Amino acid sequence: MDESIFYIPTPSKNSASHATSIHTSHHHITFRASSSPRNGAYLTGFGPGERLFTCSATKALIEVYSWGKEGVDQRIPLPEALTCLTVVPQPVSASDELEKLTKFRLPWLLAGGTASGKIYIWELTSGDLVSVRDAHYQGITTVKFSPCGTFLVTGGDDARVIVWSVVDLLTDDKAKPYFSITDHTLPITDLLLSDSGVVHDLRLYTTSTDCTVRVYDVLSKSLLTTFVLPYGVNCVAKDPANRALYVGLVNGMIRTIPLYTINKTTSVLESIGGMNKIITIDNDVNLANTFTHHHAPITQLDISLDGTSLISGDETGVVYASDIVTKQIIKTFTKCDSAIAYLKVETLPKSIDSGITTVDKKHRMIPPFKRVLRSDEEHNLFVDIPGHHLSDNSSFEQWLDQKQQEEVEFKNLSDVASEVKQVEEKTYNKDLELKLQRLSAVYSELRTKHEQLIKDHANLLDRVDNQ
Template structure:
């Protein structure tokens, strides 16, 4: 049975460059979780308004409850929630009014960008500010980790994307020099998406810019430009989502259009080496691919966020009007709509956390211990680099049957479990009984061996004595 897939969404009070919005004032601004198939609300984390690229989360795993973290819009505050409760877990003060925020997939690092181009890197377990440096000369738009948490990509309104090695950023003497730079866009960057297999060893990433292009890059030095996709004139891309298998991607525009772009196509020439080839995979920096006729969805409002379900069976579209539209793939049929209190600023799909409450029957006994979130340092303090304390959850090494032994067993509950638990209690008595039987068998065999030995000696002596007497006579 597949785990339940949920939709995590957030809203903002306003979306720059998206035009006027019509928020649903009857709803309280919050981070909401809905079921993907039924669109029923599952949980709500109050109260929060965050800008684009300002929300991230740590999944619950290894018996430890995860958290949701969101930088509040136009405030130097970071709100933290646990998956288990709708009330805020803690409120952390930040060194600046951050414009973007991200947590590494392994849950170790947290990073934020400022309007002036400053980037901050914290260690979540201790709250230590490991690095603070000026990476761009304009506002940082997004910060994206690769799935292996080793590379950090920073995008800015100055039109550049810097690639940083996280291991170098964590060094005390780091000066902020990037590992590499992606320079080909002429206007501000709006979004960066990395492939599921990307990392320090290589992979691909996609970027969108106000210059009306989507660019695909190689994440292995020297970070070559693989392909450029050009949108129709007067179309400015606003959001991008890539299939987990990197077969296609969707890009939205400020006009409310969504384009479907396949990353593989059939060869036109006869006698090719294969029936299918990669788009832009032939020569580095090949000519731009024009997205003509690829529009599959057209809305009457600007689009702010895109997301795909885990199995790529649904496309989620967040709008400035405060709605999340769900479309079926590959037909692109509109299935349902979720209303938000304001312009949608975040959408993602994920398996339902195991510690998320199922209903009012959930008790504190069923909740997992939540990861400790310490205050984030606002100034880099060299002494704390050597004396910082990190919190680690230590769990007792319990027998797997301990949970079964603690369950009250009744006759109608589980007959097989009753037999298993009862046999556990009589195991030692059965072992002693078997040992006693073996000892008795051993004693009987020894006695039989001694009797056979005596009979053998008696027969041997009688034969020898008879032979000796016959020879003497």
């Protein structure tokens, strides 16, 4: 297994995006003349059948690149220019056999934000415009789907973060936001949602130029922790094991924020923050928790699967891979002519690494995007249903039962099972009772003899002293 990085710059004369390995010298592909505004690109994955979506802040256009082709594969016109975009895959993952039949299936939804504060959501399989919302008072800077596809989170220049329910956005034209955050005072720069895959444990990390990083519990709509840093924050990445946060600052430094610490009194590992605490991150004079190899504001961050390598890009187009323990540069990637707009790290199995630059000409094209909202009541939704056979109707029911059982197991947070069991009454054992009485009698006799011996010894010592 190998790990690869993909990064794309902002528009420039000779803009190009690259996909290359982190640990080896293998270069996968270069997409020529590809660029996007910050947070305005999304790569669905590495390998044949995957796509790169980019938008232009000046043109109402989305460009789609297919893996294996260096040039643009499709240009899709839009009703309004987008400033950022994101894509969510199909809500149901396919099994191995179904994966072979629909190897190049399209993602589910594409969401984009505009400079006027609107959100547009299209369904990629049909091209239908399924939702339009006036979300922010100013331009939208970043938009992210939760890993489970339940929520859509947007952040804008108006210092607001809004959490939307995807189901409400698709079904209700007058749906209100699920959660609106107004704690920040300056524009939002980045959003990060935890990748636990369970909505009950979903965490939202927000960064802003007001020098704060805030952590929220999405389901309970509560603020957990506020980290205050000495400089404005541009981006954030999280350790895969939730041990620390890594934030890119406007002064070109990357700061580590530990999420756990050892209590010096009890020597117990304790979590940092929670209960709406405000924690101030002071200047790191000894640079024990600071990466200092960049000389320009950090724009993008990501971390490797094992949490040992930190990938960072800045406004000058420099991209580094750094060792988290030693904080030294382990690899320098091809430099871009402008700031890094999007960066993604993903693992690759060896089975596809050898033929990763190939392309299948039979992959499905994306239909043109509609400019008006879908008005018909009936709508065909294309979803991949898991199962060993497409004609097997029982496989879907089994999948529903499995998901219901997983939900019940997650809600039982304690180690005590909630099931009630009847225990038969034990019969009275006379033999054990007789043995216990016999041992008690022997113990009492032995204790009496011991006390008598102590008295005799004391009397003997008194007679010796009197003589």
